[in-house]
Amino acid sequence: MGGRPPRPGRPGVDLTALRERTRPVTLAGEHALPVAPALGPLVPGGRLRRGTTVAVTAAPAVGGGPGRGRAAAGGGAGATGARGVTTLALALAGDAATAGSWVGVLGLPDLGVEAALAAGLAPDRLVVVDAPPAAWATAAAALVDALDVVLVGPPGRMRAADARRILTRARERGAVTVVVGAAGLGGQAADVALTVTGSTWYGIDGGHGHLRARRVEVVAGGRGAAALERRVALWLPGPDGQVALAIAEDTDRRHQQETAPGRLRQVG
Template sequence: MGAPLSEQDRDDVIARLRRQLVDNGTAPEARRRGPAEGGDIPLHPLLRSLVPGGLLARGTIVTAPPRIGGAAAGDGAVTYATLALVAGATAGGAWAGVVGFPNFGIAAASGLGADLSKMLLLDDPGDRWLDAAAVLAGAVDLVLLHTPRRPSAAQLRRMSHRVRPGNRQRGCVLVVTGPWESPHLTLTTHNPRWEGLGDGNGNLTRRRVTISATGRATRGLQRDVDLWLPSADGTISEFRAEQEKKEEQEQQPSGEKPHLRIA
Protein backbone atom coordinates (compact mmCIF):
# COMPACT_ATOMS: atom_id res chain seq x y z
CA MET A 1 0.00 0.00 0.00
CA GLY A 2 1.15 3.53 -0.70
CA ALA A 3 1.62 6.16 1.95
CA PRO A 4 -1.63 7.82 3.08
CA LEU A 5 -2.39 11.16 1.47
CA SER A 6 -1.74 14.29 3.41
CA GLU A 7 -4.71 16.40 4.40
CA GLN A 8 -3.94 18.94 1.65
CA ASP A 9 -3.54 16.23 -1.01
CA ARG A 10 -6.77 14.58 0.09
CA ASP A 11 -8.63 17.88 -0.18
CA ASP A 12 -7.19 18.40 -3.66
CA VAL A 13 -8.31 14.95 -4.80
CA ILE A 14 -11.82 15.45 -3.40
CA ALA A 15 -12.07 18.86 -5.06
CA ARG A 16 -10.97 17.40 -8.39
CA LEU A 17 -13.47 14.57 -8.17
CA ARG A 18 -16.18 17.04 -7.23
CA ARG A 19 -15.42 19.15 -10.31
CA GLN A 20 -15.66 16.04 -12.48
CA LEU A 21 -19.09 15.21 -11.02
CA VAL A 22 -20.27 18.75 -11.76
CA ASP A 23 -18.88 18.59 -15.30
CA ASN A 24 -20.65 15.34 -16.13
CA GLY A 25 -23.90 16.48 -14.53
CA THR A 26 -24.16 13.97 -11.66
CA ALA A 27 -23.47 16.29 -8.73
CA PRO A 28 -26.61 17.53 -6.92
CA GLU A 29 -25.86 21.18 -7.66
CA ALA A 30 -25.39 20.34 -11.35
CA ARG A 31 -28.83 18.78 -11.53
CA ARG A 32 -30.29 21.96 -10.03
CA ARG A 33 -28.72 24.15 -12.69
CA GLY A 34 -30.88 25.61 -15.40
CA PRO A 35 -30.45 24.63 -19.06
CA ALA A 36 -28.31 27.70 -19.74
CA GLU A 37 -25.78 26.45 -17.17
CA GLY A 38 -25.77 22.90 -18.51
CA GLY A 39 -28.49 21.52 -16.24
CA ASP A 40 -31.25 19.09 -17.14
CA ILE A 41 -34.06 19.99 -19.52
CA PRO A 42 -37.44 20.89 -17.96
CA LEU A 43 -40.73 19.36 -18.98
CA HIS A 44 -43.99 21.26 -19.14
CA PRO A 45 -45.41 21.41 -15.58
CA LEU A 46 -48.31 19.12 -16.55
CA LEU A 47 -45.93 16.54 -18.05
CA ARG A 48 -43.47 16.39 -15.15
CA SER A 49 -45.19 13.43 -13.51
CA LEU A 50 -44.16 11.29 -16.50
CA VAL A 51 -40.51 11.09 -15.39
CA PRO A 52 -38.93 11.10 -11.91
CA GLY A 53 -37.93 14.63 -10.98
CA GLY A 54 -39.83 16.16 -13.90
CA LEU A 55 -36.61 16.74 -15.87
CA LEU A 56 -34.94 15.09 -18.85
CA ALA A 57 -31.24 14.42 -18.34
CA ARG A 58 -28.88 15.39 -21.14
CA GLY A 59 -28.17 12.37 -23.29
CA THR A 60 -31.78 11.14 -23.05
CA ILE A 61 -33.32 9.92 -26.32
CA VAL A 62 -37.11 10.21 -26.47
CA THR A 63 -39.39 8.68 -29.08
CA ALA A 64 -42.62 10.63 -29.47
CA PRO A 65 -45.73 9.64 -31.41
CA PRO A 66 -45.87 10.76 -35.06
CA ARG A 67 -48.98 12.46 -36.34
CA ILE A 68 -51.45 10.37 -38.27
CA GLY A 69 -54.42 11.36 -40.34
CA GLY A 70 -54.61 13.99 -43.09
CA ALA A 71 -50.96 14.96 -42.85
CA ALA A 72 -48.82 11.87 -43.24
CA ALA A 73 -46.18 11.14 -40.62
CA GLY A 74 -43.69 10.86 -43.41
CA ASP A 75 -44.21 14.54 -44.18
CA GLY A 76 -42.84 15.52 -40.80
CA ALA A 77 -46.16 16.50 -39.21
CA VAL A 78 -45.88 17.18 -35.49
CA THR A 79 -48.29 16.20 -32.70
CA TYR A 80 -49.53 18.28 -29.79
CA ALA A 81 -47.67 15.99 -27.39
CA THR A 82 -44.40 16.72 -29.18
CA LEU A 83 -45.17 20.45 -29.26
CA ALA A 84 -45.72 20.29 -25.50
CA LEU A 85 -42.20 18.88 -25.04
CA VAL A 86 -40.70 21.78 -26.99
CA ALA A 87 -42.92 24.29 -25.20
CA GLY A 88 -41.89 23.06 -21.75
CA ALA A 89 -38.19 23.07 -22.61
CA THR A 90 -38.06 26.56 -24.16
CA ALA A 91 -40.34 28.10 -21.54
CA GLY A 92 -37.88 26.76 -18.94
CA GLY A 93 -34.93 28.50 -20.59
CA ALA A 94 -33.68 25.76 -22.95
CA TRP A 95 -32.86 26.23 -26.63
CA ALA A 96 -34.49 23.85 -29.10
CA GLY A 97 -33.54 22.85 -32.63
CA VAL A 98 -36.27 21.46 -34.91
CA VAL A 99 -35.14 19.40 -37.91
CA GLY A 100 -37.32 17.93 -40.65
CA PHE A 101 -40.77 19.37 -39.83
CA PRO A 102 -42.05 21.48 -42.74
CA ASN A 103 -45.49 21.43 -41.08
CA PHE A 104 -44.28 22.48 -37.64
CA GLY A 105 -47.07 24.38 -35.87
CA ILE A 106 -45.53 27.68 -34.76
CA ALA A 107 -48.87 29.11 -33.59
CA ALA A 108 -49.81 25.92 -31.74
CA ALA A 109 -46.40 25.76 -30.03
CA SER A 110 -46.75 29.38 -28.94
CA GLY A 111 -50.22 28.67 -27.59
CA LEU A 112 -48.79 25.86 -25.46
CA GLY A 113 -46.26 28.29 -23.97
CA ALA A 114 -43.18 27.84 -26.18
CA ASP A 115 -40.62 30.64 -26.28
CA LEU A 116 -40.22 31.08 -30.04
CA SER A 117 -37.10 33.21 -29.56
CA LYS A 118 -35.29 30.08 -28.34
CA MET A 119 -36.11 27.89 -31.34
CA LEU A 120 -34.07 27.15 -34.46
CA LEU A 121 -36.00 25.56 -37.34
CA LEU A 122 -34.64 23.66 -40.32
CA ASP A 123 -37.73 22.38 -42.06
CA ASP A 124 -36.24 20.39 -44.96
CA PRO A 125 -32.61 19.22 -44.55
CA GLY A 126 -32.99 16.57 -47.25
CA ASP A 127 -30.39 13.83 -47.14
CA ARG A 128 -28.30 15.92 -44.73
CA TRP A 129 -30.73 15.45 -41.86
CA LEU A 130 -28.19 13.60 -39.74
CA ASP A 131 -25.50 16.25 -40.27
CA ALA A 132 -27.97 19.01 -39.39
CA ALA A 133 -29.12 17.24 -36.22
CA ALA A 134 -25.53 16.48 -35.17
CA VAL A 135 -24.51 20.14 -35.55
CA LEU A 136 -27.53 21.39 -33.60
CA ALA A 137 -26.88 18.85 -30.84
CA GLY A 138 -23.71 20.76 -30.02
CA ALA A 139 -25.48 24.11 -29.92
CA VAL A 140 -28.91 23.63 -28.31
CA ASP A 141 -30.40 21.82 -25.32
CA LEU A 142 -33.11 19.82 -27.13
CA VAL A 143 -33.24 18.57 -30.70
CA LEU A 144 -36.58 17.55 -32.23
CA LEU A 145 -35.85 15.32 -35.20
CA HIS A 146 -37.98 13.72 -37.89
CA THR A 147 -36.09 10.94 -39.64
CA PRO A 148 -37.23 10.40 -43.26
CA ARG A 149 -36.25 6.74 -43.05
CA ARG A 150 -35.15 4.19 -40.47
CA PRO A 151 -31.62 5.14 -39.31
CA SER A 152 -28.77 2.71 -39.87
CA ALA A 153 -26.73 1.34 -36.98
CA ALA A 154 -23.91 3.77 -37.80
CA GLN A 155 -26.31 6.73 -37.80
CA LEU A 156 -27.75 5.64 -34.46
CA ARG A 157 -24.27 5.44 -32.93
CA ARG A 158 -23.24 8.84 -34.28
CA MET A 159 -26.31 10.64 -33.00
CA SER A 160 -26.24 8.89 -29.64
CA HIS A 161 -22.65 10.03 -29.20
CA ARG A 162 -23.50 13.61 -30.17
CA VAL A 163 -26.26 13.98 -27.56
CA ARG A 164 -24.32 12.34 -24.73
CA PRO A 165 -22.56 14.71 -22.27
CA GLY A 166 -18.77 14.53 -22.34
CA ASN A 167 -15.60 16.43 -21.65
CA ARG A 168 -16.02 18.58 -24.75
CA GLN A 169 -19.80 18.80 -25.06
CA ARG A 170 -22.70 19.53 -22.75
CA GLY A 171 -24.99 17.08 -24.48
CA CYS A 172 -28.69 17.54 -25.15
CA VAL A 173 -32.03 15.73 -25.25
CA LEU A 174 -33.01 14.13 -28.56
CA VAL A 175 -36.72 13.78 -29.37
CA VAL A 176 -37.43 11.61 -32.41
CA THR A 177 -40.78 11.03 -34.12
CA GLY A 178 -39.52 8.28 -36.40
CA PRO A 179 -38.23 4.77 -35.62
CA TRP A 180 -35.32 4.57 -33.18
CA GLU A 181 -33.73 1.59 -31.48
CA SER A 182 -33.62 1.41 -27.67
CA PRO A 183 -34.72 4.92 -26.65
CA HIS A 184 -34.52 5.90 -22.99
CA LEU A 185 -38.10 7.17 -22.97
CA THR A 186 -41.10 6.32 -25.14
CA LEU A 187 -44.18 8.55 -25.16
CA THR A 188 -47.49 7.32 -26.54
CA THR A 189 -50.97 8.84 -26.70
CA HIS A 190 -54.19 6.95 -26.04
CA ASN A 191 -57.93 7.51 -26.33
CA PRO A 192 -57.95 10.93 -28.00
CA ARG A 193 -61.40 12.48 -27.95
CA TRP A 194 -62.33 15.82 -29.45
CA GLU A 195 -65.19 17.92 -28.12
CA GLY A 196 -67.13 20.82 -29.57
CA LEU A 197 -69.29 19.32 -32.29
CA GLY A 198 -72.95 19.66 -31.44
CA ASP A 199 -76.07 18.28 -33.06
CA GLY A 200 -74.69 18.26 -36.58
CA ASN A 201 -72.89 21.58 -36.22
CA GLY A 202 -70.21 23.39 -34.24
CA ASN A 203 -66.42 23.54 -34.10
CA LEU A 204 -63.81 21.32 -32.48
CA THR A 205 -62.80 23.07 -29.27
CA ARG A 206 -60.62 20.78 -27.16
CA ARG A 207 -59.19 17.28 -27.05
CA ARG A 208 -58.90 14.92 -24.12
CA VAL A 209 -55.96 12.55 -24.33
CA THR A 210 -53.91 10.20 -22.14
CA ILE A 211 -50.12 10.37 -22.49
CA SER A 212 -48.09 7.38 -21.29
CA ALA A 213 -44.38 7.20 -20.64
CA THR A 214 -42.32 3.99 -20.52
CA GLY A 215 -38.65 3.07 -20.64
CA ARG A 216 -35.48 3.34 -18.61
CA ALA A 217 -36.08 7.03 -17.88
CA THR A 218 -39.23 6.11 -15.92
CA ARG A 219 -37.32 3.47 -13.90
CA GLY A 220 -39.31 0.67 -15.47
CA LEU A 221 -42.75 1.98 -14.57
CA GLN A 222 -45.50 3.15 -16.90
CA ARG A 223 -46.60 6.63 -15.97
CA ASP A 224 -49.82 8.20 -17.31
CA VAL A 225 -51.32 11.65 -17.32
CA ASP A 226 -54.78 12.74 -18.54
CA LEU A 227 -54.87 16.14 -20.22
CA TRP A 228 -56.81 18.54 -22.35
CA LEU A 229 -54.31 18.90 -25.18
CA PRO A 230 -55.19 21.33 -26.56
CA SER A 231 -57.75 22.84 -24.23
CA ALA A 232 -60.44 25.24 -25.43
CA ASP A 233 -58.07 28.23 -25.33
CA GLY A 234 -55.26 26.44 -27.18
CA THR A 235 -53.18 25.75 -24.08
CA ILE A 236 -52.59 22.52 -22.15
CA SER A 237 -54.59 21.83 -19.00
CA GLU A 238 -55.23 19.01 -16.57
CA PHE A 239 -58.25 16.74 -17.05
CA ARG A 240 -60.20 16.43 -13.82
CA ALA A 241 -62.99 13.90 -14.02
CA GLU A 242 -65.00 15.29 -11.10
CA GLN A 243 -64.77 18.88 -12.33
CA GLU A 244 -65.76 17.88 -15.87
CA LYS A 245 -68.77 15.92 -14.58
CA LYS A 246 -69.91 18.88 -12.52
CA GLU A 247 -69.63 21.27 -15.47
CA GLU A 248 -71.52 18.86 -17.69
CA GLN A 249 -74.37 18.64 -15.18
CA GLU A 250 -74.53 22.43 -14.89
CA GLN A 251 -74.78 22.80 -18.65
CA GLN A 252 -77.65 20.31 -18.95
CA PRO A 253 -81.03 22.12 -18.59
CA SER A 254 -83.02 20.67 -15.72
CA GLY A 255 -86.08 18.66 -16.69
CA GLU A 256 -85.33 18.82 -20.41
CA LYS A 257 -85.57 15.50 -22.14
CA PRO A 258 -83.39 14.62 -25.11
CA HIS A 259 -85.21 14.67 -28.43
CA LEU A 260 -84.62 13.10 -31.79
CA ARG A 261 -83.66 15.35 -34.62
CA ILE A 262 -83.96 14.09 -38.17
CA ALA A 263 -82.02 15.97 -40.82
Protein backbone atom coordinates in the same frame (compact mmCIF):
# COMPACT_ATOMS: atom_id res chain seq x y z
CA MET B 1 -25.16 23.56 11.51
CA GLY B 2 -28.11 24.28 9.30
CA GLY B 3 -30.43 23.56 12.18
CA ARG B 4 -28.99 26.14 14.55
CA PRO B 5 -31.48 28.90 15.29
CA PRO B 6 -30.41 32.36 14.22
CA ARG B 7 -28.80 34.44 16.92
CA PRO B 8 -31.07 37.03 18.41
CA GLY B 9 -30.56 40.50 17.02
CA ARG B 10 -29.53 39.29 13.57
CA PRO B 11 -31.83 38.83 10.62
CA GLY B 12 -32.63 35.15 10.21
CA VAL B 13 -30.61 33.46 7.47
CA ASP B 14 -31.90 30.23 6.05
CA LEU B 15 -28.64 28.35 5.99
CA THR B 16 -30.14 25.32 4.30
CA ALA B 17 -31.26 27.38 1.35
CA LEU B 18 -27.94 29.20 1.31
CA ARG B 19 -26.06 25.93 1.24
CA GLU B 20 -28.19 24.70 -1.64
CA ARG B 21 -27.37 27.80 -3.60
CA THR B 22 -23.65 27.88 -2.96
CA ARG B 23 -22.99 24.16 -3.31
CA PRO B 24 -20.35 23.66 -5.97
CA VAL B 25 -21.37 20.20 -7.19
CA THR B 26 -24.51 19.48 -9.16
CA LEU B 27 -25.62 15.90 -9.57
CA ALA B 28 -26.43 14.40 -12.95
CA GLY B 29 -30.10 14.27 -12.06
CA GLU B 30 -30.12 18.01 -11.53
CA HIS B 31 -28.98 18.77 -15.05
CA ALA B 32 -32.52 18.94 -16.22
CA LEU B 33 -34.94 21.16 -18.04
CA PRO B 34 -38.35 22.04 -16.65
CA VAL B 35 -41.54 20.59 -18.06
CA ALA B 36 -45.10 21.70 -17.53
CA PRO B 37 -46.47 20.40 -14.20
CA ALA B 38 -49.13 18.40 -16.02
CA LEU B 39 -46.46 16.48 -17.94
CA GLY B 40 -44.39 15.80 -14.82
CA PRO B 41 -45.83 12.31 -14.23
CA LEU B 42 -44.68 11.26 -17.71
CA VAL B 43 -40.96 11.79 -17.21
CA PRO B 44 -38.82 10.52 -14.34
CA GLY B 45 -38.34 13.14 -11.66
CA GLY B 46 -40.84 15.43 -13.30
CA ARG B 47 -38.07 17.05 -15.33
CA LEU B 48 -36.44 16.47 -18.70
CA ARG B 49 -33.02 15.19 -17.83
CA ARG B 50 -30.35 16.63 -20.13
CA GLY B 51 -28.81 14.23 -22.60
CA THR B 52 -31.78 11.91 -22.72
CA THR B 53 -34.06 10.90 -25.55
CA VAL B 54 -37.82 11.02 -25.51
CA ALA B 55 -39.78 9.18 -28.19
CA VAL B 56 -43.37 10.24 -28.81
CA THR B 57 -45.58 7.94 -30.86
CA ALA B 58 -49.22 6.99 -31.20
CA ALA B 59 -50.57 3.50 -30.78
CA PRO B 60 -52.40 2.19 -33.84
CA ALA B 61 -56.06 3.09 -33.64
CA VAL B 62 -58.15 0.28 -32.26
CA GLY B 63 -61.74 -0.06 -33.30
CA GLY B 64 -61.25 2.61 -35.87
CA GLY B 65 -62.76 0.24 -38.40
CA PRO B 66 -62.47 1.70 -41.86
CA GLY B 67 -60.06 4.31 -40.59
CA ARG B 68 -56.95 2.22 -40.96
CA GLY B 69 -56.39 2.97 -44.59
CA ARG B 70 -55.48 6.49 -43.66
CA ALA B 71 -51.85 5.87 -42.87
CA ALA B 72 -50.89 6.79 -46.40
CA ALA B 73 -52.57 10.15 -46.26
CA GLY B 74 -50.58 13.33 -45.92
CA GLY B 75 -46.95 12.94 -44.83
CA GLY B 76 -46.93 14.29 -41.27
CA ALA B 77 -50.36 13.15 -40.26
CA GLY B 78 -49.85 9.65 -41.56
CA ALA B 79 -46.47 9.24 -39.91
CA THR B 80 -47.50 10.30 -36.42
CA GLY B 81 -50.98 8.81 -36.25
CA ALA B 82 -52.35 12.33 -35.85
CA ARG B 83 -53.67 11.78 -32.35
CA GLY B 84 -51.75 14.39 -30.43
CA VAL B 85 -48.17 13.29 -31.02
CA THR B 86 -46.93 16.61 -32.38
CA THR B 87 -48.81 18.60 -29.76
CA LEU B 88 -47.40 16.43 -26.99
CA ALA B 89 -43.86 16.85 -28.32
CA LEU B 90 -44.32 20.62 -28.50
CA ALA B 91 -45.78 20.69 -25.00
CA LEU B 92 -42.73 18.84 -23.68
CA ALA B 93 -40.47 21.55 -25.06
CA GLY B 94 -42.74 24.43 -24.05
CA ASP B 95 -41.63 25.07 -20.49
CA ALA B 96 -37.95 24.65 -21.26
CA ALA B 97 -38.30 27.17 -24.08
CA THR B 98 -40.12 29.61 -21.84
CA ALA B 99 -37.28 29.26 -19.35
CA GLY B 100 -34.79 30.37 -21.99
CA SER B 101 -33.77 27.25 -23.89
CA TRP B 102 -33.28 27.16 -27.62
CA VAL B 103 -35.43 24.68 -29.49
CA GLY B 104 -34.61 23.17 -32.86
CA VAL B 105 -37.01 21.38 -35.17
CA LEU B 106 -35.71 19.07 -37.87
CA GLY B 107 -37.60 16.93 -40.33
CA LEU B 108 -41.11 18.05 -39.45
CA PRO B 109 -41.96 19.90 -42.67
CA ASP B 110 -45.65 20.21 -41.85
CA LEU B 111 -45.23 21.64 -38.36
CA GLY B 112 -47.86 24.24 -37.51
CA VAL B 113 -45.74 27.10 -36.25
CA GLU B 114 -48.65 28.82 -34.62
CA ALA B 115 -49.29 25.74 -32.50
CA ALA B 116 -45.62 25.63 -31.60
CA LEU B 117 -45.71 29.21 -30.35
CA ALA B 118 -48.97 28.54 -28.52
CA ALA B 119 -47.20 25.70 -26.74
CA GLY B 120 -44.77 28.21 -25.30
CA LEU B 121 -41.87 28.04 -27.76
CA ALA B 122 -40.20 31.43 -28.06
CA PRO B 123 -40.21 32.91 -31.56
CA ASP B 124 -36.67 34.22 -31.20
CA ARG B 125 -35.30 30.92 -29.92
CA LEU B 126 -36.94 28.51 -32.35
CA VAL B 127 -35.02 27.23 -35.35
CA VAL B 128 -36.81 25.17 -37.99
CA VAL B 129 -34.54 23.23 -40.33
CA ASP B 130 -35.30 21.36 -43.54
CA ALA B 131 -32.73 18.80 -44.56
CA PRO B 132 -32.71 16.30 -47.41
CA PRO B 133 -32.38 12.67 -46.24
CA ALA B 134 -28.71 12.53 -47.24
CA ALA B 135 -27.77 15.43 -44.95
CA TRP B 136 -30.26 14.62 -42.23
CA ALA B 137 -27.91 12.98 -39.77
CA THR B 138 -25.32 15.75 -40.10
CA ALA B 139 -27.94 18.40 -39.54
CA ALA B 140 -29.29 16.57 -36.51
CA ALA B 141 -25.80 16.29 -35.03
CA ALA B 142 -25.22 20.02 -35.58
CA LEU B 143 -28.49 20.85 -33.84
CA VAL B 144 -27.98 18.67 -30.76
CA ASP B 145 -24.51 20.14 -30.56
CA ALA B 146 -25.79 23.63 -29.89
CA LEU B 147 -29.42 23.64 -28.82
CA ASP B 148 -31.08 22.46 -25.61
CA VAL B 149 -34.11 20.71 -27.04
CA VAL B 150 -34.30 19.24 -30.53
CA LEU B 151 -37.52 17.91 -32.00
CA VAL B 152 -36.75 15.47 -34.80
CA GLY B 153 -38.91 13.64 -37.27
CA PRO B 154 -36.42 11.12 -38.62
CA PRO B 155 -36.61 9.90 -42.21
CA GLY B 156 -37.96 6.39 -42.68
CA ARG B 157 -34.67 4.63 -43.24
CA MET B 158 -31.73 5.62 -41.17
CA ARG B 159 -28.42 3.97 -40.44
CA ALA B 160 -28.03 2.79 -36.90
CA ALA B 161 -24.50 4.19 -36.82
CA ASP B 162 -25.79 7.67 -37.67
CA ALA B 163 -28.46 7.44 -35.01
CA ARG B 164 -25.91 6.34 -32.41
CA ARG B 165 -23.67 9.22 -33.36
CA ILE B 166 -26.47 11.73 -32.89
CA LEU B 167 -27.47 10.30 -29.52
CA THR B 168 -23.90 10.18 -28.26
CA ARG B 169 -23.45 13.81 -29.25
CA ALA B 170 -26.70 14.72 -27.53
CA ARG B 171 -25.58 12.97 -24.34
CA GLU B 172 -22.24 14.75 -24.39
CA ARG B 173 -23.71 18.17 -24.99
CA GLY B 174 -26.71 17.75 -22.71
CA ALA B 175 -29.39 18.17 -25.34
CA VAL B 176 -32.80 16.59 -25.02
CA THR B 177 -33.82 14.82 -28.21
CA VAL B 178 -37.53 14.41 -28.77
CA VAL B 179 -38.18 11.87 -31.52
CA VAL B 180 -41.56 12.48 -33.10
CA GLY B 181 -43.40 9.75 -34.96
CA ALA B 182 -43.38 6.04 -35.48
CA ALA B 183 -40.21 5.83 -37.56
CA GLY B 184 -37.99 6.03 -34.48
CA LEU B 185 -34.36 6.98 -34.54
CA GLY B 186 -32.64 4.17 -36.44
CA GLY B 187 -33.83 1.50 -34.03
CA GLN B 188 -32.25 3.15 -30.98
CA ALA B 189 -34.26 2.73 -27.79
CA ALA B 190 -35.35 5.96 -26.19
CA ASP B 191 -34.84 6.74 -22.50
CA VAL B 192 -38.47 7.72 -22.19
CA ALA B 193 -41.11 6.36 -24.56
CA LEU B 194 -44.47 8.11 -24.64
CA THR B 195 -47.33 6.50 -26.55
CA VAL B 196 -50.64 8.21 -27.14
CA THR B 197 -53.28 5.52 -26.94
CA GLY B 198 -56.51 7.38 -27.23
CA SER B 199 -57.79 10.82 -28.07
CA THR B 200 -61.20 12.40 -27.80
CA TRP B 201 -62.11 15.87 -28.98
CA TYR B 202 -64.63 18.09 -27.29
CA GLY B 203 -66.33 21.25 -28.39
CA ILE B 204 -68.06 20.31 -31.63
CA ASP B 205 -71.40 18.71 -32.11
CA GLY B 206 -73.13 18.11 -35.41
CA GLY B 207 -72.11 21.29 -37.12
CA HIS B 208 -72.07 23.51 -34.05
CA GLY B 209 -69.21 24.88 -31.94
CA HIS B 210 -65.54 24.40 -32.76
CA LEU B 211 -62.75 22.15 -31.54
CA ARG B 212 -61.81 23.32 -28.08
CA ALA B 213 -60.28 20.60 -25.96
CA ARG B 214 -58.88 17.15 -26.36
CA ARG B 215 -58.46 14.40 -23.81
CA VAL B 216 -55.66 11.97 -24.56
CA GLU B 217 -54.43 8.85 -22.81
CA VAL B 218 -50.66 8.59 -22.69
CA VAL B 219 -48.68 5.50 -21.69
CA ALA B 220 -45.16 6.30 -20.52
CA GLY B 221 -42.40 3.71 -20.41
CA GLY B 222 -38.73 3.56 -21.14
CA ARG B 223 -35.43 2.51 -19.64
CA GLY B 224 -33.86 2.91 -16.24
CA ALA B 225 -35.74 5.28 -14.02
CA ALA B 226 -38.55 5.46 -16.55
CA ALA B 227 -39.02 1.69 -16.89
CA LEU B 228 -42.08 1.61 -14.69
CA GLU B 229 -45.12 1.96 -16.90
CA ARG B 230 -47.36 4.90 -16.13
CA ARG B 231 -50.73 5.81 -17.62
CA VAL B 232 -51.80 9.41 -17.59
CA ALA B 233 -54.87 11.13 -18.97
CA LEU B 234 -54.17 14.65 -20.20
CA TRP B 235 -56.06 17.61 -21.56
CA LEU B 236 -54.01 18.43 -24.64
CA PRO B 237 -55.06 21.20 -24.73
CA GLY B 238 -57.76 21.99 -22.21
CA PRO B 239 -60.46 24.53 -23.02
CA ASP B 240 -58.19 27.27 -21.69
CA GLY B 241 -55.47 26.32 -24.17
CA GLN B 242 -53.15 24.89 -21.50
CA VAL B 243 -52.03 21.34 -20.93
CA ALA B 244 -53.61 19.90 -17.80
CA LEU B 245 -53.90 16.59 -16.02
CA ALA B 246 -57.30 14.97 -16.40
CA ILE B 247 -57.52 13.08 -13.13
CA ALA B 248 -60.59 13.93 -11.18
CA GLU B 249 -63.98 13.04 -12.57
CA ASP B 250 -65.51 16.37 -11.68
CA THR B 251 -62.92 18.47 -13.48
CA ASP B 252 -63.45 16.27 -16.48
CA ARG B 253 -67.16 16.86 -16.34
CA ARG B 254 -66.65 20.57 -15.85
CA HIS B 255 -64.37 20.78 -18.89
CA GLN B 256 -66.82 18.83 -20.93
CA GLN B 257 -69.56 21.21 -19.93
CA GLU B 258 -67.40 24.20 -20.71
CA THR B 259 -66.62 22.86 -24.12
CA ALA B 260 -70.20 22.04 -25.03
CA PRO B 261 -71.10 24.12 -28.06
CA GLY B 262 -73.24 27.15 -27.42
CA ARG B 263 -76.67 25.83 -28.06
CA LEU B 264 -79.78 27.39 -26.67
CA ARG B 265 -80.50 26.32 -23.13
CA GLN B 266 -83.59 26.76 -21.13
CA VAL B 267 -82.68 29.10 -18.30
CA GLY B 268 -85.91 29.25 -16.41
